Amino acid sequence: MRGAELVLDARAARGEGPLWDARDQRLIWVDIDTSTVHRYDPLTGCDQWQDVGQPVGAVALRADAGLVAAVRDGFAFIKPSHMTLVAPVEIEEMGNRMNDGKVDPAGRFWAGTMASDLKPGAGTLYRLDRNLRVHAMLRGVSISNGLDWSLDGRTMYYIDSATGGLDAFDYEPEDGALSRRRRIVEIHERDGVPDGMALDAEGFIWFALWGGGCVRRYTPSGSLAAVVELPVSQVTSCAFGGPELTDLYVTSARAGLSAEQLAREPAAGGLFRFKGQVAGRAPNRFLG
Numbered sequence: 688m689r690g691a692e693l694v695l696d697a698r699a700a701r702g703e704g705p706l707w708d709a710r711d712q713r714l715i716w717v718d719i720d721t722s723t724v725h726r727y728d729p730l731t732g733c734d735q736w737q738d739v740g741q742p743v744g745a746v747a748l749r750a751d752a753g754l755v756a757a758v759r760d761g762f763a764f765i766k767p768s769h770m771t772l773v774a775p776v777e778i779e780e781m782g783n784r785m786n787d788g789k790v791d792p793a794g795r796f797w798a799g800t801m802a803s804d805l806k807p808g809a810g811t812l813y814r815l816d817r818n819l820r821v822h823a824m825l826r827g828v829s830i831s832n833g834l835d836w837s838l839d840g841r842t843m844y845y846i847d848s849a850t851g852g853l854d855a856f857d858y859e860p861e862d863g864a865l866s867r868r869r870r871i872v873e874i875h876e877r878d879g880v881p882d883g884m885a886l887d888a889e890g891f892i893w894f895a896l897w898g899g900g901c902v903r904r905y906t907p908s909g910s911l912a913a914v915v916e917l918p919v920s921q922v923t924s925c926a927f928g929g930p931e932l933t934d935l936y937v938t939s940a941r942a943g944l945s946a947e948q949l950a951r952e953p954a955a956g957g958l959f960r961f962k963g964q965v966a967g968r969a970p971n972r973f974l975g
């Protein structure tokens with residue numbers, strides 16, 4: 688399959704969390720390490736950013752305006768002028784921070800943590816309910832990463848990067864409970880580490896391969912269906928956007944690459960777009 692084009696030479700340390708905002712037709716994304724939330728306008732090529740004051744793993748749209756965010760110390764609301772921590776988590780866990788997150792079909796925001804030194808099992812996947820109460824849904828996570836829900840809303844897909852694969856859970860839409868964890872896709876070490884994820888309108892699963900230089904598409908049962916190649920190795924996440932939701936936006940990271948590697952992949956940290964045939968789904972909004 689044809690590759691993706693560089694649309695923004697962002698040189699992000701750790702570009703992540705792409706999210707399409709249909710209201711103003713912009714692609715929101717974060718650079719975790721520089722504590723910034725970005726808004727990219729595909730029409731003008733302009734990228735505006737906001738410093739939120741602490742590392743930010745993911746953001747999601749709220750019902751009215753503004754964003755809910757998974758920041759280092761927990762869950763926060765972001766407005767154009769400032770950030771407010773609304774539900775702290777793990778502040779006592781020195782060195783842990785929030786990573787990837789997404790809103791479920793019922794309007795709850797999920798995000799998980801990881802240890803900055805990658806200590807195994809130090810993280811937790813949390814659920815922020817509409818009443819702003821936090822529930823620990825999965826403990827012993829190492830690098831909490833991509834997540835998304837099936838078309839019928841009854842399966843949650845989840846990536847703990849350190850486990851080298853993609854898992855599925857039965858998901859109870861009513862109360863947000865998880866059960867029956869099982870492995871759907873196993874990734875060989877030489878192919879990279881699974882990272883951020885997005886489902887398309889056919890229910891197929893797309894996820895980024897950190898260290899693997901690509902995004903892969905899988906059937907709901909876990910068969911490889913397509914590969915989108917990137918000119919960078921540290922591919923972090925993907926999301927559908929554009930007027931018809933058929934543009935797959937892909938984020939990447941520059942952090943940790945040697946001068947030699949950067950010479951080979953000068954676009955590392957850039958934002959990419961793959962114009963495909965398949966449409967994605969509009970992101971859910973946080974209803975709290």
Ligand code: ZN
Pocket residue numbers: 703786787832833882883923924
């Ligand atoms: Zn990630």
